[in-house]
Amino acid sequence: MSNFWVNLYKFPRFLISVLIGFFLTTFQPIFKLLKNRKDKILLITIIVIIMVLCYRIIEIMTGNI
Structure with missing residues (x-):
């Protein structure tokens, strides 16, 4: 044991x-x-878009429009 x-x-x-x-x-x-400038801008843009979409989805789901 x-x-x-x-x-x-x-x-x-x-x-x-x-x-x-x-x-x-x-x-x-x-x-x-993140080493390339062009890829860094693309990656940051994608992350921001995903965060905004998640925020909007949660906002709509909770009824806080």
């Missing part, structure tokens, strides 16, 4: 390392895109 608790205590470190690995592999291509 003590082996169970040892494994349970190791889980938070495992979870943190998995999350860090996920974010590093996800955002690495985005960081490569």
